[in-house]
Amino acid sequence: MSKGIESIPIEVSSRILRHISRGIYRSPAGALKELVSNSYDAGSQKVTINTGYPVIDKIVVTDNGKGMTESKFKDIITQIGFSEKNIGEEIDVINSSRKTKRKTIGHYGIGFLAIGQLAKKATIMSKASDSVTGIKVTLDFDQFETHHTKGKTTSKAKDEAEIEREDKKKDRSKPEETFNIGLCTIERVAFDNEYKNFSFTRVELTDIREDVQRQISGAKTSQLFAHADDLKHYSASFQDILKLLREKEKQTSELRINNQKVPRLREYFYEMLLWELAVYSPLPYPNFPIFSKGHELHHFATLSNKTEFELNVDGFILTKPYEEWFWEEKDGFSSKIYKWENEIYYNDYKVSAYLVYQPGTMIRPKAMQGILVRENAVAVGLYDTTFLGYPFNEGTKFNSLTGEIFASGLAGAMNIDRDSFNQTAEEYMALTEWFHKKLYTEVFPEIKLFQKTKESPSRTKSTTLVSEILNSMAKSSKKISKIEFQSLGKSEKNRVKIRNRTIIINSDHKDCDMSAAKREKLLLAMALIIRGYITNEMYEEVSDQLETHKHQIKRN
Numbered sequence: 036m037s038k039g040i041e042s043i044p045i046e047v048s049s050r051i052l053r054h055i056s057r058g059i060y061r062s063p064a065g066a067l068k069e070l071v072s073n074s075y076d077a078g079s080q081k082v083t084i085n086t087g088y089p090v091i092d093k094i095v096v097t098d099n100g101k102g103m104t105e106s107k108f109k110d111i112i113t114q115i116g117f118s119e120k121n122i123g124e125e126i127d128v129i130n131s132s133r134k135t136k137r138k139t140i141g142h143y144g145i146g147f148l149a150i151g152q153l154a155k156k157a158t159i160m161s162k163a164s165d166s167v168t169g170i171k172v173t174l175d176f177d178q179f180e181t182h183h184t185k186g187k188t189t190s191k192a193k194d195e196a197e198i199e200r201e202d203k204k205k206d207r208s209k210p211e212e213t214f215n216i217g218l219c220t221i222e223r224v225a226f227d228n229e230y231k232n233f234s235f236t237r238v239e240l241t242d243i244r245e246d247v248q249r250q251i252s253g254a255k256t257s258q259l260f261a262h263a264d265d266l267k268h269y270s271a272s273f274q275d276i277l278k279l280l281r282e283k284e285k286q287t288s289e290l291r292i293n294n295q296k297v298p299r300l301r302e303y304f305y306e307m308l309l310w311e312l313a314v315y316s317p318l319p320y321p322n323f324p325i326f327s328k329g330h331e332l333h334h335f336a337t338l339s340n341k342t343e344f345e346l347n348v349d350g351f352i353l354t355k356p357y358e359e360w361f362w363e364e365k366d367g368f369s370s371k372i373y374k375w376e377n378e379i380y381y382n383d384y385k386v387s388a389y390l391v392y393q394p395g396t397m398i399r400p401k402a403m404q405g406i407l408v409r410e411n412a413v414a415v416g417l418y419d420t421t422f423l424g425y426p427f428n429e430g431t432k433f434n435s436l437t438g439e440i441f442a443s444g445l446a447g448a449m450n451i452d453r454d455s456f457n458q459t460a461e462e463y464m465a466l467t468e469w470f471h472k473k474l475y476t477e478v479f480p481e482i483k484l485f486q487k488t489k490e491s492p493s494r495t496k497s498t499t500l501v502s503e504i505l506n507s508m509a510k511s512s513k514k515i516s517k518i519e520f521q522s523l524g525k526s527e528k529n530r531v532k533i534r535n536r537t538i539i540i541n542s543d544h545k546d547c548d549m550s551a552a553k554r555e556k557l558l559l560a561m562a563l564i565i566r567g568y569i570t571n572e573m574y575e576e577v578s579d580q581l582e583t584h585k586h587q588i589k590r591n
Contacts, residue, residue, distance in 0.1 A: 061454055063247050064311035067096070069149035069453075070238060071316050071346060072413065074098035076139045077236065078129040081345045084312075088305050088349055091248045094153065094240040101129055102163040102234035105170050105221060112172075112219050128343050129164075129234060135343040140317070140413045151176040153247050154240035162226060164234040171222040253304040273313070273351045274321070276306050277358040281399045309348055310402070313356040317342050317412035321354040325362055331372050332389060338441050342412055356403070368394040368492055371485075373438075373478050381465035384444030388470065391437050392482060395492020398437045406438050406470070408456075410445040416454045422474065423467040424458070429479055436478075442466055487548070497549035498542070505538070505561050512565050520547075530578060531564070531571045538564065538571070546578065 067084065074082045077100025085095045103111070128135040150157045155176055162169030226233075270276045283303060319340045320326040326336035339355065346353045362370065374389040390406070391398075398404045405418035420433065448460035456463045485491055498520055505518040516536040523532075523541040530546050532539045538561065540547050547557060560578075563569045 061452070062308075062311065063153060063251055064308050064315065065452070065454055066149040066152045067094075067308075067312060068315040070096045071312070072140050072453075074100050074236065075137070075317060075342075075344060075413075076126065077101050078126050078137075080128055080131065080343055081347065084346070084348045086251060086305075086308075086349055089252045091243055091252045092241070094243065096238045096240075098236050099129060100234065100236060102236055103161040103170065104163050104166070105168075105223065107163075108159075108161070108170055108172060108221065131343055133343065135341065137342045137344075138411045140411045150174060150238065150240060152244075154244060155242035157241065158239045159236065160224070160239075161236040162224075162230070162234055164232050167226045167228055167231050169224045169226060171224050173220045173222075175218045250304055251308055253302060270306070270351075273309065273353055273356075274358060276309055276351065277356055278360065279303070280306055280310060281358060281360070284400050309351060309353065310356050310400070311417065312346065312348060313353040314407065314417055315414045316346050316353065317344055317409075318346055318354055319344075321357055321359070323357065323359060323362060331374065334374070334376050334387060335389060335439065335441065338387065339412055365393065365396045366492055366495070368396075370394075371482075373473070375473065378469070380442065380469040381444060381462050384442065384462065384465075386440060386442040386466065386469065388440040388442075388473075389438050390478060392432075392478070393435045394485065395435070395496065397434045403437050404434055405436075406440060408440045408442065408445070408466075410442060410449070412441070413453075415445065415449055415456065423470055425471055425474055427475070427479075432479065432482055440466070440470065487550075494549040497551070497554045501540075501549070501554060501558060501561075504558060505565065508562060508565050509538075512567075514567055515565050518561065518565075529571075529575055531561070531574060533564075533571050 071082055071084075074096070077098060079098035079100030082096065082098045084097075085093075087093050124139045125136050126139055128137055151174075157174040159172040159174070160169065161172075270279060280303060317339065319342075320332075320336045324330055325332050327333060371392040371394065372389060373392070374387075376387045377385050378387070380386045388406075403418055405420040406422050407418050408415045408423075418437065422433065422436075444462050445456070445466070448456045448463040450457055458464070486493060488494065502518060502520065509515045509518055514536065515533075515538055518538045518540065520540045520542045522543050523529075523539070525543050527541055527543065530541055530544045532541070540557070540561070546553055560569075560574050564571055564574060
C-alpha cells in the first residue's frame, strides 16, 4: 500500500516568455507577415508596407482596417498571449462595397512580439471609426540592446547566455520576479471632425535590428560580390521580380569563395522577402487565363479573391507568386494539373487542393517545389518539399511538382509561430493521409505511365542526346555515316538495321525506349558497331540470348 503520496504542481517560469518574445518568427518576412495578419483581421482592404529599401532604417506598415480604441489597445498590450479572437470567426471588411466578410486568421494574441523581433522601437498611430480621438503609442523593447557605431544607432538581441548566467545567480528561495519585455506609453490624439468616420492603423518601426537590416538589404553582399549593386536589375513590377528570381537561380556567379561557386540569389535578399510575403499572405492570384472563369483553377482563384485584400510593398502590388512563364509550354509539353475540390478529410472539415506537374522541367524558383498548406487563405510556412512527409521515394518527380492545399480546421494543429504544424495533431494526420492517398493512387501512377511513353520529355531528351553522340562518332567512321531513330512498328523484332551506311534504331522496340539504363546499353552497342568491332547481327544475337537467359532464371 502506498504511503506518503505527495502532489507537486508543475510550474513554468515566466522567463520562458523572454525566450519566446525574442525569436518566434523564422525570418523578417515571417515577422512582417504577422503584422499583415493583424491588419487582415482588422478588416482592412489594403495594407501598405514601406521598407525604405535599400537603407532599411525604418519600416512603416499602414492599413485601412477598423483601428484600435485606447481601451482595446490596453487590453492587447497588457495581456500578450491572450486574445478574444477565435480563428475562423467571420468579420466584416471595412467599407467594402460588396459587403464582403472574411474569416480571421489570428488567435494567439502575440502579434506585437513580431515588432520586437524586427525593431527595438515602434510608434503606433490608430483611430477607430465614429470617433475624433485616436491614440499614439510608443513601444520600446528591452530585450534588444542598443549599439552606437560610426555615428549610427542599431539594435541587437541581448546575449541570451549572459542573461541565463545572471538568472542563475538569483536567490531561488524568493518568489520569481516579473520582468518587462518593453515599455509602452499611450497618448491621446485629436482629429478634425471631418475624419470622424475614418479608421486606420499605422505602425512605424525604428531602430531596426542590425541582423534584420542585413538580411533585407543584403548589406554584406558586397563582401562576396564586389559589384553586386551595379549588377542588380531594375524591377518595375512584381512580375519582373519573379522573372529575375527564376533567371538568376539558374546562373552562378563567376566569383568563387573557397573555390566554390556562389549562387546568384545570394544577391537578392530583398526580392526574396517580397516573394515570401506573397507566399504567406492571403492574396489573389495574378490575372492569368488559367485562374479565370471556366478554366482549370478558377475554384482556387475564387477561394483567394473573395477576401478582398491588397498588399503593397514599396509600390509593388503583390499577388500569389506565379509568373506568366510558369504556365507556358516548355519543350513542347504543357503542365498537367490534378485538382480536388471541397472534399471531406476529417469530421466536417473540407479541403481543396491542386498539383501542377511540369514534364521534364524543374519547378522554378526551386523554393516553389513542394506543397503549400493554407488555413483561411493564409499559408502555414513555405512550400514543403517532403509533400507532408510522403513515405515513398519518387525520385526526381518531386522536382517537377508544386501545388497548394486549402484546408479548414487546422487551427488547433498549428504551432505558435503559425509557420509549422504539430505533426501528431489528429487534423494534420488526417490531412496527410488524405493527401498521400491522392499522390499514391492518382498522381504518381499517371506520371509514371507518361514517363514511360516515348513522347515524354525524358525520352525525347535521351533520344536527342544519343543521336548527337552517335552522329558525332560516325564522323570518323568509314562504314557508317549517319544514325537515326525510326518507328519500324512493334512487329519488327530487330532493334537495329543498317541501310546505305545509315544505322536505323527501331524506336518501337522495348530495348530502345530511352530509359536511363537502356540508353547507356544502347550507346555502348552502337559505338561498337560504328567502330566495326561487332555487326548489327551480332548485337541482335547477343541481346536475344541475354533475354532468353533472364527469362529462364526468373522461371527457376
